[in-house]
Amino acid sequence: MRMLRSPLLVLLAGLAAACGSEDSERQAADTAAGPTRPLSVYAVNHPLAAMAERIGGADVEVTFPAPPGEDPAYWSPLPEAVVAYQGADLILLNGAGYAKWVAQSSLPASRLVDTGAGYADRLIPLEETVTHSHGPEGEHAHGGAAFTTWLDPTLALEQARAIAAAFERARPERAATFRERLTLLEEELLALDGRLDGVAEALGDAPLIFSHPVYQYLERRYGLNGRSVHWEPDEEPIGREWRKLERLLPEHAARWMIWESEPLTSVEARLEEMGIRSVVFDPCASVPPEGDFLTVMSRNVERFEAAGSPRDEGR
Amino acid sequence: MKDTLYLAWRYVAYHRVKSAILIASITLIVFLPVGLNVLVTQSAEQLTSRAEATPLLLGAKGSPLELALNSLYFDAELTARTTHAEATRIDDSGLARAIPLYVRFRARDLPIVGTTLDYFDFRGLRVAEGRQIAILGECVLGAQAAKLLGTGPGGNVVSSPESVFDLAGVYPLKMNVVGVLERSFSPDDRAVFVDLKTAWVIEGLGHGHQDLTQPQAAGAVLGREGNTIQANASLVQYNEITAENRDSFHFHGSLDDFPITAVMAVPHDQKSGVILLGRYQGDEERTQIVRPEVVIRELLDTVFTVQSFVVAGILLVSAATLATAVLVLLLSLRLRRREIETLVKIGGSRGRVAFLVLSEAVIVVVVGGALAAGLTLLTHRFGSAAIRALLLS
Numbered sequence: 169m170r171m172l173r174s175p176l177l178v179l180l181a182g183l184a185a186a187c188g189s190e191d192s193e194r195q196a197a198d199t200a201a202g203p204t205r206p207l208s209v210y211a212v213n214h215p216l217a218a219m220a221e222r223i224g225g226a227d228v229e230v231t232f233p234a235p236p237g238e239d240p241a242y243w244s245p246l247p248e249a250v251v252a253y254q255g256a257d258l259i260l261l262n263g264a265g266y267a268k269w270v271a272q273s274s275l276p277a278s279r280l281v282d283t284g285a286g287y288a289d290r291l292i293p294l295e296e297t298v299t300h301s302h303g304p305e306g307e308h309a310h311g312g313a314a315f316t317t318w319l320d321p322t323l324a325l326e327q328a329r330a331i332a333a334a335f336e337r338a339r340p341e342r343a344a345t346f347r348e349r350l351t352l353l354e355e356e357l358l359a360l361d362g363r364l365d366g367v368a369e370a371l372g373d374a375p376l377i378f379s380h381p382v383y384q385y386l387e388r389r390y391g392l393n394g395r396s397v398h399w400e401p402d403e404e405p406i407g408r409e410w411r412k413l414e415r416l417l418p419e420h421a422a423r424w425m426i427w428e429s430e431p432l433t434s435v436e437a438r439l440e441e442m443g444i445r446s447v448v449f450d451p452c453a454s455v456p457p458e459g460d461f462l463t464v465m466s467r468n469v470e471r472f473e474a475a476g477s478p479r480d481e482g483r
Numbered sequence: 484m485k486d487t488l489y490l491a492w493r494y495v496a497y498h499r500v501k502s503a504i505l506i507a508s509i510t511l512i513v514f515l516p517v518g519l520n521v522l523v524t525q526s527a528e529q530l531t532s533r534a535e536a537t538p539l540l541l542g543a544k545g546s547p548l549e550l551a552l553n554s555l556y557f558d559a560e561l562t563a564r565t566t567h568a569e570a571t572r573i574d575d576s577g578l579a580r581a582i583p584l585y586v587r588f589r590a591r592d593l594p595i596v597g598t599t600l601d602y603f604d605f606r607g608l609r610v611a612e613g614r615q616i617a618i619l620g621e622c623v624l625g626a627q628a629a630k631l632l633g634t635g636p637g638g639n640v641v642s643s644p645e646s647v648f649d650l651a652g653v654y655p656l657k658m659n660v661v662g663v664l665e666r667s668f669s670p671d672d673r674a675v676f677v678d679l680k681t682a683w684v685i686e687g688l689g690h691g692h693q694d695l696t697q698p699q700a701a702g703a704v705l706g707r708e709g710n711t712i713q714a715n716a717s718l719v720q721y722n723e724i725t726a727e728n729r730d731s732f733h734f735h736g737s738l739d740d741f742p743i744t745a746v747m748a749v750p751h752d753q754k755s756g757v758i759l760l761g762r763y764q765g766d767e768e769r770t771q772i773v774r775p776e777v778v779i780r781e782l783l784d785t786v787f788t789v790q791s792f793v794v795a796g797i798l799l800v801s802a803a804t805l806a807t808a809v810l811v812l813l814l815s816l817r818l819r820r821r822e823i824e825t826l827v828k829i830g831g832s833r834g835r836v837a838f839l840v841l842s843e844a845v846i847v848v849v850v851g852g853a854l855a856a857g858l859t860l861l862t863h864r865f866g867s868a869a870i871r872a873l874l875l876s
Contacts, residue, residue, distance in 0.1 A: 244730065250618055251617050254600060268730065269618075272618055272619040272680070272729055272730075272732060273618050274599070274600055274615070274618065274619075274680075275600065277574070277581075277599045
């Protein structure tokens with residue numbers, strides 16, 4: 169039956185076929201207009217946007233549309249914002265499942281640049297993964313990997329190289345310029361890595377507490393002895409959280425707590441009473457009030473350097 | 484001579500019924516084989532144009548024809564499916580751009596085409612009303628699909644269950660229509676386009692449900708053990724993706740393991756295309772790569788063979804009809820014997836009378852031929868559009 173139907177179906181379908189595609193015309197128009205305008209680049213977080221700006225310079229127009237103060241990892245853009253991403257020449261992704269909205273959106277696969285693809289095998293799995301089961305599918309987990317990858321400057325370096333490579337593919341005639349700018353950025357990232365090495369040396373194996381589980385890559389890169397709690401800088405921790413910290417201290421005698429931003433004064437004071445100093449290390453996922461990713465990282469290092477070492481502090 | 488032609492014309496005009504029948508016969512005798520040939524040639528051109536515009540198709544091993552029909556015309560059902568890993572493999576090869584297709588589900592009788600935004604760029608499809616799909620659970624409709632479904636931006640389309648008897652199967656997904664495409668006069672006009680991930684949600688590979696760690700879902704928790712929570716059947720799963728529940732939608736397993744029906748591979752250049760073709764020729768390959776143009780041409784060869792039989796049949800019928808028309812003319816001469824004798828008696832030479840009768844026949848043939856030519860021209864100009872409209876209505 170199918171054999172009998174097929175020729176007829178094809179014949180009829182052929183009558184309905186397109187008279188021609190405008191694709192080639194559009195491509196030709198894009199090619200004609202392309203090199204004369206800056207490359208439109210959208211990023212899913214500020215570090216990527218900052219690195220893209222440094223590498224691309226005036227050859228690119230970088231947009232990171234998440235509202236200031238919003239955590240880009242959990243930002244849920246309106247469809248209009250997704251449509252704006254769709255119009256970009258390149259969309260820079262962080263990898264590691266960063267920015268959950270990406271998995272729930274329609275983005276043009278050919279314009280996506282997964283800057284974390286090169287270190288996919290070095291991602292840190294999340295520990296707090298809830299596994300559940302319902303129906304015949306069996307158990308499955310909603311977990312994933314830690315995603316604040318740029319806190320390890322060597323991984324940020326790989327992201328920068330992926331960005332530069334994508335720019336070169338899109339604008340081959342500007343490849344030499346992109347490489348020059350990449351070299352400068354590499355130098356800055358390596359210098360940052362060196363400074364953080366110095367900080368790590370001063371810290372030694374002194375126990376630290378991270379206010380939020382976002383410092384996994386910093387911890388791994390510099391061998392920090394840290395444990396994470398789940399505290400927000402702008403919120404007073406509830407009693408259960410304080411008790412959890414009190415139970416942790418005997419086995420992990422931390423004298424510093426690392427915060428994403430300045431904690432509430434009351435929280436800082438109570439921690440001081442417990443012999444814990446608050447030190448800010450801003451992951452800088454969203455646009456900072458001033459400067460960019462690298463200047464914020466530099467200030468983070470300065471704060472650590474100024475704080476000395478928890479080993480020097482008595483309890 | 485002018486007067487003879489005038490007499491012939493008056494004769495034809497006076498016997499209008501007989502003349503009309505003869506002219507219609509002549510018209511059909513000429514038009515049927517020629518017109519059919521024009522239609523088939525046009526169809527073949529249009530058919531191959533869509534196939535030619537699709538450089539390479541990759542799918543699970545099986546019938547190349549079904550793969551081409553499913554991927555180009557969203558028609559034949561493909562039972563053998565490949566995985567998204569094949570699209571990734573093509574992308575990673577650096578030889579071609581991969582556009583995955585998942586053509587399996589339907590909304591009423593219209594195909595739901597799961598793909599990526601690259602498909603729209605590749606086919607040159609533009610949004611006429613509303614906007615492009617942006618998030619999970621949204622769809623854009625082909626121009627004809629919007630008419631048939633009677634909806635547009637702001638409306639909804641519900642996927643049809645694959646089987647009404649599959650009570651434990653996947654719930655239909657209510658999708659939000661966000662745009663209608665410009666008419667393209669192609670099978671795209673009858674399609675409901677969704678993101679590939681939405682197609683997987685329709686299949687049940689991705690779903691959204693209550694957060695089992697939240698108190699609201701306590702009633703659905705069968706048991707907890709460490710970080711493992713087991714839910715019972717009362718767990719509320721969503722059959723519509725909204726701004727409120729969108730974050731709860733997730734996929735189980737690696738997306739690369741998820742099914743697709745085909746990958747449209749668009750090689751970066753001719754050499755890349757040849758290399759890519761070569762990579763899928765091994766016997767151990769579980770996928771096939773085909774050039775739709777070749778597959779469709781093979782099919783057309785079959786169609787043309789059938790066509791030649793049809794044309795031969797029409798020619799035989801035409802010959803018989805022509806013989807009948809000649810017979811009618813000869814018989815009419817016998818009936819007109821007295822009229823012809825009168826013409827001779829009033830001074831008409833035999834040659835002049837013969838010229839008169841011949842002129843009548845020529846007028847019928849010429850008018851019939853002209854009508855056939857006109858119909859052929861009309862077929863050439865509007866034939867395909869008319870059938871296309873008929874198909875898409």
